[in-house]
Amino acid sequence: MAMTRLLIALATLVLAACATVGGRFDTVRITDVYVADFTSTAPAACTTADVGLSNDAAHAFFRRAKRMSEKALADNYPLAPCKIEGTLRYKGAPCDFEISAAMTGMVRCDAQRWFFACDDCRDLLGK
Amino acid sequence: MHTIVLHQADSSSAQSTLTAYWSGGNGAHFLIAKGGRIIQTASLRMRCYHVGRLFRSRCLELRGVQCRDARLAEAMALGWAARIKAIDQLERQKTWPDRFPVNGDSIGIELVGRHLDDTAYEALTSQQLDSLQWLLDQLYIHFSLDGGDVFRHPLVSYKHPGEAASATWQ
Numbered sequence: 001m002a003m004t005r006l007l008i009a010l011a012t013l014v015l016a017a018c019a020t021v022g023g024r025f026d027t028v029r030i031t032d033v034y035v036a037d038f039t040s041t042a043p044a045a046c047t048t049a050d051v052g053l054s055n056d057a058a059h060a061f062f063r064r065a066k067r068m069s070e071k072a073l074a075d076n077y078p079l080a081p082c083k084i085e086g087t088l089r090y091k092g093a094p095c096d097f098e099i100s101a102a103m104t105g106m107v108r109c110d111a112q113r114w115f116f117a118c119d120d121c122r123d124l125l126g127k
Numbered sequence: 128m129h130t131i132v133l134h135q136a137d138s139s140s141a142q143s144t145l146t147a148y149w150s151g152g153n154g155a156h157f158l159i160a161k162g163g164r165i166i167q168t169a170s171l172r173m174r175c176y177h178v179g180r181l182f183r184s185r186c187l188e189l190r191g192v193q194c195r196d197a198r199l200a201e202a203m204a205l206g207w208a209a210r211i212k213a214i215d216q217l218e219r220q221k222t223w224p225d226r227f228p229v230n231g232d233s234i235g236i237e238l239v240g241r242h243l244d245d246t247a248y249e250a251l252t253s254q255q256l257d258s259l260q261w262l263l264d265q266l267y268i269h270f271s272l273d274g275g276d277v278f279r280h281p282l283v284s285y286k287h288p289g290e291a292a293s294a295t296w297q
Binding site: 045 | 147179180208210245285287
């Protein structure tokens with residue numbers, strides 16, 4: 001009985017740890033990408049022109065981007081003051097996404113998050 | 128060394144920060160845990176990658192509209208991504224103190240603490256602040272620096288605006 005409780009407690013801890021750190025992510029399973037909004041904390045310095053992606057271009061971003069840890073993203077890429085936000089489906093489930101003017105992105109499905117950066121996606125702007 | 132840059136590690140503990148370092152993440156010279164323990168994580172003879180790949184203009188950030196630099200004004204007319212690259216390129220042609228610190232001339236101090244949302248980090252503990260001041264006092268003596276040579280990371284580079292926001296020092 002004590003062993004069963006211990007195993008349940010350990011399983012709960014593992015699941016809790018997995019709840020926020022996204023596991024494997026297959027960008028081929030992304031569908032229905034729709035840009036829904038634009039936000040900027042520096043409206044004069046970072047405008048819609050700095051991250052003007054269409055629905056298709058936003059989808060292309062995630063196909064091209066590299067996935068990385070949140071720390072690697074923060075260490076190696078600048079934080080842009082503006083971004084687009086929207087919705088997509090991943091494996092059929094509804095999720096949210098963001099893509100910043102630094103060509104970094106995030107997908108959030110319930111409590112799971114995955115982080116992305118694309119070094120050669122500037123050609124997607126305006127498409 | 129000309130300057131000291133203060134960071135918050137976006138971690139909940141010193142151990143998780145150290146684990147991230149060992150996994151190959153960027154790091155700094157010192158780490159201050161929430162209880163105030165100071166850990167030296169790199170020799171002061173070593174250059175740590177802690178400032179960031181692109182850094183801001185010292186003239187623009189500290190002097191604002193008083194900054195009269197024609198080349199910076201040209202850069203400001205560009206789109207955001209091109210602008211920050213152009214500013215970085217211009218600033219790297221300058222030497223200290225006409226620009227912000229770079230990795231090669233600055234000491235990095237990380238303080239344990241997580242970001243709370245898009246604008247805020249956890250407040251530093253009183254023990255962290257006490258340890259920070261003690262450490263800074265030692266570094267001031269060793270490198271002939273003072274409080275004016277200490278910068279929070281987001282002032283220098285394009286990072287989370289709340290990082291080290293609660294840090295105070297003399």
